[in-house]
Each structure stands twice: as C-alpha cells, then as structure tokens.
Amino acid sequence: MTEIADDLAVPGPRTVLRGFATGWLVFLAIALLLYGALCAWSEGLVHRYGHKNRFFMIATAPPRTYDFAILGASHAMPVGFEDYNERLERAVGGSIINLSVEGAGVLPNRLMIDYFYSRHTAGTVVFFLDSFAFYSRQWNEDRLDTALFKRAPFDPALVETLMRYSWARRLAPPYVLGFTKVNDQDRFAPDLPDSEINKFDTTYWDNPQFDRERVAYLYPPKIDQAALRHYLKEFSALIDFVHGKGGNFMVVKPATPPRYRDALPNEAVFNETIGKLLRARHVPYYDLSSTVADDRYFYDTDHLNRDGVQAFMNAGFVAALQAQAKACPRCARPPGAGSRVGPRGGLQGRGAMRR
Amino acid sequence: MQFNSFTFLGFFAGLAAVYYALPPRLRWPLLLVSSYYFYSQFRLGYVLLLAYSTLAAYGFGLTLERRKGKPGAGRLLAVAIAAQLVLLIAFKYVDFISDTLASALSPVMQPGDALALPRLGWLLPAGLSFFSFSAMSYVVDIYRGLIPAERHLGRFALYIAFFPKLVAGPVERAGPFLAQVTAGVRFALPTFTFGLQLLLWGLFKKVVIADRLADFVNAGFTDPGFQSPITLVIAVYFYAFQIYCDFSGYSDMAIGLAAILGYQLMENFRRPYFSRSVAEFWSQRWHISLMRWFRDYLYIPLGGNRVSRPRWHANQMIVFLVSGLWHGANLTFVIWGALNGFYQVVHHMLGGARKAVAARLPSVLWGVFGIFLTFHLVLFSWIFFRAESVAQAWTIITKIWVSLPILPMLAGAYSWTAPFRLALGLIVVLLLVEVVDEFYSLWSWLARRPIGLRWCFYYALLACLVVLGQWGMSKFVYMQF
DSSP: OHHHHHHOOSSOHHHHHHHHHHHHHHHHHHHHHHHHHHHHHHHHHHHHHOTTOHHHHHHHSOSOEEEEEEEOSGGGSGGGSTTHHHHHHHHHTSOEEEOOOTTOOHHHHHHHHHHHHTTOEEEEEEEEOOGGGGTOGGGTTTTOOGGGGTTOOOOHHHHHHHHHOTTTGGGHHHHHTTHHHHTOTTTTSOSOOHIIIIITTOOOOOOHHHHHHHHHHHSOSSOOHHHHHHHHHHHHHHHHHHHHTTOEEEEEEOOOOHHHHHHOTTHHHHHHHHHHHHHHTTOOEEEOTTSOOOGGGBSSSSOBOHHHHHHHIIIIIHHHHHHHHHHSTTOOOOTTOOOOOOSTTSOOOOOOOOO | OOTTSHHHHHHHHHHHHHHHHSOGGGHHHHHHHHHHHHHHTTOTTHHHHHHHHHHHHHHHHHHHHHTTTSTTHHHHHHHHHHHHHHHHIIIIIHHHHHHHHHHHHGGGSOTTOOOOOOOOOOOOOTTHHHHHHHHHHHHHHHHTTSSOOOOOHHHHHHHHHOHHHHTTOOOOOHHHHHHHHHHOOOOOHHHHHHHHHHHHHHHIIIIIIIHHHHHHHHHHHSSGGGSOHHHHHHHHHHHHHHHHHHHHHHHHHHHHHHHHTTOOOOOOOSOGGGOSSHHHIIIIISSHHHHHHHIIIIITTTTTTSSOHHHHHHHHHHHHHHHHHHHOSSHHHHHHHHHHHHHHHHHHHTHHHHHHHHHHSOHHHHHHHHHHHHHHHHHHHHHHHHOSSHHHHHHHHHHHHHTGGGHHHHHHHSOOOHHHHHHHHHHHHHHHHHHHHHHSOHHHHHHTSOHHHHHHHHHHHHHHHHHHOOOSSOOOGGGGO
C-alpha cells in the first residue's frame, strides 16, 4: 500500500490514499447490501415459483416418511407431471415423492437422495434405470452445475450434503452465496420442464433420424468400460447408502419404444452387468421397458406422454409398487436384510418388514 | 482461464493487489510470470510455443539491428518472418490445405482411392495468430528502423506475452508498449478508474448481451435447413450484435485490465455499426489493431494505392483474402474475406457516382442510408463468417431469400417470448449507449458527474451482470483464431 501512496503524484499522498481506500470500502459495503437485497428477492421468487423443484420439495415439505421416493432421469419425470403423482399415490395406496431430474445420472441422484434423507425417510427408493447414466461425466459430474441449484431454497443441510462429496463441493460457494438464484434466467417462470408444459399431450411422429440423434446425444461415441465400472461402483454405493439408511431399493427399467431400445449401444452387456450387480445386492429389478411400445404413447423419441404414463402405470408400474409395498408395508429396511431376485419383469424382491 | 470467469476475476484481483504492493521495478517481472501462468492454463505445452515465438523474435530483432543497411538484411527479415509463420502454418493451415486439396482432387480420383495427404491434427493454440503477428511486426519495425531492438529479454517477453492482450488482441505494436515497460508504471487513479469502467462495460457486453444473443444465433445456425426463415433472419441479425459485443467486449476488458495495471493498449473498436461505408468500417472502426497491421505490413508493402488502378484493387483483394485466412483455415473465411475485399473494390470504383449522389441528398439522409447499407453488407458477410460450411451459409441465404415476400407475415406470427424481448431490449440499450458515445465520450462524461450518479451507474451495471449475466464457460469467439 505504501507503494501506491508513493505512486500518487499529488500532494498529500496519504490523505489521497485514505480517501481512495475509504471510498472503495463504502462502495463495496453498499454493493454487498444491494447484493443481499437481491438474494432476498431471489429467495422469495424461489418460494413463489419453485414448487415442483426437487430441492424445493425436499426443503419445504414437513419431515415425514414416504412410502416411495422415485429417483432417475427424464424417463421418470412424466410419472410426476401435472397431477400424475397424486394419481399414482391413489393407485398404489401410498405416499410418493418424485425426485427425478432431467439428465441426472448416478451422481446427481446420489446427491438428491442424500439430501432427501437429511429431512425425510422413504420405505423404498425406486430407481428408474437408464444405461446412458452410466457411461459419461456428462450426466454425472458435469450435470452437477450451478443451473441445477437455481431453484434450491437456502438450506444448511444441502450445504452439508454438497460438502460431503468431492465431486459436488465446488457447487457449495455459488449456492451459499445465493448466486445460483440471483443469476437464474428463468426466475419468473414456474419450475416446470418444457416437456410438461408443451409436450405432454403431443404424440411422436416416428423419424429414424431423430432416434439416431437422440442416442448420439445421450451416449458417448465410444463406450468407455472404465467409466462404466466407475459409475456402477457409484451406483452400488448409492444402493448401500439407501440400505444403510434402513430403506429398500428397487430398480425399474422404464418403458421405451422398441425402435429406441434397439438403437442403444452396448445395451445387452449393460443389462447383464447391472443384473448381476442387483442380484448380488438382492435388489428387486422390474424390467418394464417393453410394457408400452406404441409410438402414440410417446411425446418424443423415448418419453411417455399423458396416455403413455397411464398405460405404463396400468401395464406394470403400479403393480410393481404395490407388490413392493405388500412385501414391505410402510417399512424401512433393516440393514443387512436381503431381498430375493427373481426372473425379470415380475416381483423379484422381498424387503424385510420393519419391526 | 477466460476473462468472463470468476476464476480469472479472482486471479486478476489478487494479482492487481500484489502488483501495486510491489516496488515499481518488480512489477513487470510479476506481470511476465503471471502472463505465462495465465497462458499455461489453456495448455501447459503451449507455453513452449509462446517462448519459441518470443526467443525467435528477440534474437532476430537484435541481429537485424546489427545488420541494418547491410547486404542480406532483407533475407534475414524473411527468415525472421518465416520463423513466426511456420507456427501458424503448422498449427492452422497444414490440415486445411490437405483437406482442401483432397476435396478438390476427389472428383478425378478413382472410386475407392482415398487421397492420403498428410494431416497433423493439432489443436490451434489460443492466441497464436495474435502473438505471432505481434512478433512479426516487431522484427519488421526494427528492419525499417522504426524502433530499436529491445535488449532486455524479460521486457520483450512481456510485450509478447502480456496477458490482457495475449489471446485475442489488440495486436499491439512493440514501440509504444516497450516504452511503457521501460518507463515503469506508476499508479494513477484516473487510469485505474478508467480501467475498471472498461472492464465492467466489456463484461456487460460479453456476458449480458453477447452470450444471451448466442442462444438465438445457435438456434438458427444449427441445422438451418430445419429452421423457419424468421428464425434464420433473427439469427443473422443477432449474430451481427453477438460478434460485436463478444469481440469488442473482450477488447474493452483487455484494454481495461491493462489500464488497471497502468498500461495503455491501442483502441480496437469505435462503434463500427455507425460506419457510413465499408471502407470506414474496416479502416477506422472494426478490429482497428489488426486492420492497421495489415495496412502497415501487407497493403503498403504491396504498393497500397500508389500503383495502377487494377493493381490497387488487387492489393485490396489480397489484404482481405489474407485477413479471411488469418481468421480461420476454412473456405467460409476465404469467402468472407473475398466479399469484404469486393465491397472495398466496388466502393472505390463507384467513388465518383457516390459523391454525385451525396451532393444531391441532405447529408443526414445520405449518412443514414450509408449506415444502413454498410450494416447490411457486413451482415451478409457475417453469414459466411459464422456458418460451419459454405453449404450451410448457402442454405441460410437461399432460405431467407425465397421467403422474403412472406417474412412480414412470419415476423407477425413470431412468438415474442420474454428472452427475445430482453435480447432486443439489450440491443437497443447498446445502440443508445453507442449513439451517446459517438458524440460525447461516455466515460469522460461520467467522470464529470457527481459521485452518487456515477456509483448508481456502476451498481446498475453490476446488478445487470449478476442478474442477467450468462456466467457459463462460454468462450470468446475470437479466441479460436
């Protein structure tokens, strides 16, 4: 600082320096105050428009035990569109919270369920299985960006959760500083995906080019076996985490059209690998991928539309949840208890009853 | 490390604090180390290229000064220039030449016979075109006797590597810069404040305007065959402002960062879309430092306008074709350069007719017409600049052309979403600021206002940055060159 004073080629450098420093401090203090006001305003907007945001749902719901918590990526989202979560709850006869997030691979789901357990519990965690989630950073580490937290209300529990994982720690500062919300470009829009607002009632018109583009978008050009092993390990850790919390874990393979399924790379190997992993951990696995096949049930290449969700629920999803609930009525799974693995497509698991 | 990242802003804040805490004699070494650190963040290995370019120019500079006026000095200069060009050729043009040749010869090849020309497949290092041009201008200036060779390797290295201008200009000349390094930097509050103002304004142009417009531009330029004509028209118009805000935003930030550190860099943009002719656009308002480089080191050596008329026009075409190739090894850039060269030639060929028309029209009307025409000529050339291939550019042009009669109807039916209205509003704000700046220097005007008003302006800019800024990992367009 003395050097700056020496540099000032005006009389009374120390006075000028003091004035300069004071001016800067006052400017910064006012800037901080204004930023604080912006943060408060943004937090208010989150509480006004963020009701269907997964972090918002977790943070604002009174602590409770859900029968089912649904995890997954965009294939799991339509079963929670509009009032379908309530319809599903009525059909199954249990409480359900849908925590799926578009493009969320194993790691974002791990973060979500960890945060969920900081406030709530679930009898069974239902994981919608998509193989693309196991192949690249794009849907895992890279999916954890600041945009994911733009509607997350401030909650010290979420900060703790972020700090717990090396791959999520970098997101803690922008979240704590409120920047993710202050900088949200869609701050005045309800936190609903475009697919729910604009596409849910539409029907897909088959186009092989779109299928190819979709697969190219989701999957890396070359399957990386090391990445697959890494994310399978993370997936095992996710299962262990839920089991450790006393919950059951079940896996559902969502309905997709055959033209899409046939285009997926390495799918047979993936199915075999994941099957082995789930059997080893006694996790019930319901392959419902072929239960709804007609294009009229999809709003795009691979996502269920309104009729599709209803058909999917009728064709096996509700039955799978009911079977799980029957096997484990409102239970939290004691650590160490096993489940049976049966043939694909049917009830394969039997969670242990609580108490 | 991008200028528009929090990592860089944090790095720079820390550097500026340490910089002014150090005695003046230690400041340039700190800047040199910081500049190499900054460049190493792109890829560590590229530091070797920077060092090579620096050492080659330094060594040839000293030798050229010793051999000045002696036989062989011209050949030595050619070698010095070749030593810089070899980097550009290897990293930028070998693959382009191979691909172009293979593509050109493919019709005469037998089916199944692939022409295997050598390809290097090297990634273009950030800023290579900029720092190699700085190095070339240095050796030429010594050869011409305009500046003495710099004997201090460290100071010279700072001229090449100075991080505010390293990766995307301005293409600074050695003379004025080295004079500042030698004189030493003293802290001056007005310069410091001016630097902060420019930094803020440059950031605003980049993260608030350019990156917001990028969404609309990318929508149009991705699979244009599937886009509606109105989407393409919006993409083309918005691209004109995106590239301006992106590049001039970078230049403002570079000049601002340098000013905070006590250095003055040359002006690079002067409200280019208010140019009344394409000649004015290129010679006085757009990427001034590069166009002056081409003027001094290519156009004038070719004879400039002191040659026969056909040769003069050929010189203009050559300059713009080289400028196109400088931007990128792609036919789209060649066509972009050729188009702008063509505009220049036509502009000069119609000189008499232009004057006759101008004399009969009110000057304001003629001026507005000139601005309108120049903007649209430049806009047309930007299509080739932005397109990924000539075919894509052609798709956009033809699709817009055949839809011209129904464009008003399509525009009426276009959904004026909130992001679109905001993008339009920001362009209006930009143009209003530029209109004011065209007649009065905005920053000088601001400096004369009471502190309360000035601070309100700064807070408004800062608020826009945090509320509206697109703070991603978006790169600056010109960093790819």
